[in-house]
Amino acid sequence: MIAELVDNTLNLATGRLISLLRRHVPELVSSLHLIGSAADGNFRPGGSDLDFVAVLSRPASDDDIEALVIVHRIYASDPTLPALDGIWVTEAELVAGPDAGGDGPTTRDNQFLRSARGNRNPVTSTMLRQGALTIAGEIDRSGLWHDPARLASWTLENVETYWTRWHARASKPLRRHGLAMLGRAAPTWGVLGISRLHYTLATGRIASKSAAGEHALGSFEHRWRRIIEECLRIRRGKHGSSYGSPFERRRDALDFVGTAIRTIRADHRPSE
Numbered sequence: 001m002i003a004e005l006v007d008n009t010l011n012l013a014t015g016r017l018i019s020l021l022r023r024h025v026p027e028l029v030s031s032l033h034l035i036g037s038a039a040d041g042n043f044r045p046g047g048s049d050l051d052f053v054a055v056l057s058r059p060a061s062d063d064d065i066e067a068l069v070i071v072h073r074i075y076a077s078d079p080t081l082p083a084l085d086g087i088w089v090t091e092a093e094l095v096a097g098p099d100a101g102g103d104g105p106t107t108r109d110n111q112f113l114r115s116a117r118g119n120r121n122p123v124t125s126t127m128l129r130q131g132a133l134t135i136a137g138e139i140d141r142s143g144l145w146h147d148p149a150r151l152a153s154w155t156l157e158n159v160e161t162y163w164t165r166w167h168a169r170a171s172k173p174l175r176r177h178g179l180a181m182l183g184r185a186a187p188t189w190g191v192l193g194i195s196r197l198h199y200t201l202a203t204g205r206i207a208s209k210s211a212a213g214e215h216a217l218g219s220f221e222h223r224w225r226r227i228i229e230e231c232l233r234i235r236r237g238k239h240g241s242s243y244g245s246p247f248e249r250r251r252d253a254l255d256f257v258g259t260a261i262r263t264i265r266a267d268h269r270p271s272e
Contacts, residue, residue, distance in 0.1 A: 009045040010038055013081045014135050017050075020074055021136075024067040030057040030091070031137025035124060039133040042208035044237065045082070051119070052086035052107075053128050055139055059090060060105050065114055068105065072112040083110040087118045097145035098125050122151040127206050148204045152268075155200050159264055163194055167257050173250075182246040184234045187253035191216075191231040194260040201268060209235055216260075224259070227252040 014034070021029050036051030037043040060068070068088070075081060088105035098120045106118030129144045169177040170190060180186040188209075195212035198219065199205070207215060213232040217225060230242055230249060243249040 009082065010034075010043060010050075013050050016075060016078070016081060017071075017084070018136050020071045021054075024071050025064055028056055028058070028060065028064050028067075029054050029088075029136070031055040031134060031139045033128060033132040033134050033139070035127040035132050037208060039127070039131055040208035040211070042210050042235075044235075048082060049085040049109075050082045052084065053094075053124065053132065054086060054088045055094065055137070056088055056090045060088060065105065065112075069112050072107065072110065076110040085109065085119070087120055087124065089120070091139060094125065094128065094139075094144050097147065097150075098122055099150070122147070122154040123200075123206060126151055130205060151204065152201055155197050156264070156268055159194075159197060159261060163197070163257070163261055166190065167254065167261065170257075171254055178250075181250040181253060187227070187249055188231040188234045190257045191227060191253050192235060194257050194264075195228070198260055198264055201264060220256075220259070220263070224252075224256050227256050 018032065021032070032055070033039075033053045034051065035053060037048045038050055038052075042048075072084065075084065084107045086107045088107070089101075093101050093104070101120070103115045103117050104120070106113045106116035106120075108116065108118060125145050129141050129146060132141075166177075167190070169175065170181050170186065172178040173181075177186070181190075192209040192213050195216040196207055196209060199207040199212045199215045202215070202219070210232060213228050213235070216228050220228070226242055227249070231253070233240070233242075241249070243252075
């Protein structure tokens with residue numbers, strides 16, 4: 001039943017998007033690729049965005065931009081469809097790599113932005129090369145940017161620029177982020193999110209949240225099994241909990257994220 005719902009949701013969303021692109025910008029998009037949960041089998045209707053990379057046949061003109069605004073408005077008018085989140089780039093930009101260019105056309109939270117950084121980063125580039133689901137057109141993935149060392153350095157930067165700050169905010173129990181940790185979504189985001197970075201640094205690949213959780217079960221001490229399995233259960237849409245108190249779950253989730261950050265730092269400390 002869940003698999004059927006996922007397939008129906010993705011089919012409706014991608015069909016609608018492709019139809020709108022063909023109607024409003026018929027020559028602009030040479031290929032369209034899904035990344036993230038829609039490509040790795042971890043998509044959850046009602047909770048996941050539709051992450052994508054749209055490869056442009058030419059740099060977008062002002063007329064193209066206005067047409068894409070219309071595409072987004074029409075798509076977003078249907079609240080049953082997952083929100084769009086992606087980047088619009090030329091193949092030349094994908095070959096040059098995410099650090100070579102600046103901002104550009106971006107979709108964020110179902111809104112079209114004329115120029116933003118968006119997900120122009122090594123993770124998106126790696127997902128496109130390794131595990132994207134092509135739904136329109138084609139592209140030679142073997143010629144796309146590929147730099148394992150830069151993927152690793154970017155991932156380490158993300159630990160410091162995002163996850164360390166996230167952990168600090170979530171550790172304040174009476175502030176907004178700390179209160180959110182009493183729910184189900186925030187602990188799952190933290191535990192499985194930092195596990196994805198640990199997986200990437202260990203393997204050079206990108207994992208789904210569920211796959212990263214499975215990886216964490218085998219990579220961290222047994223004491224963390226309970227919170228990891230709890231977050232995997234939530235991610236997979238299962239009911240029930242192994243915790244009698246959300247405060248206890250919050251404590252374990254924060255402790256695990258902190259431990260994972262320290263482990264990553266220790267494992268990847270620059271040699272002297």
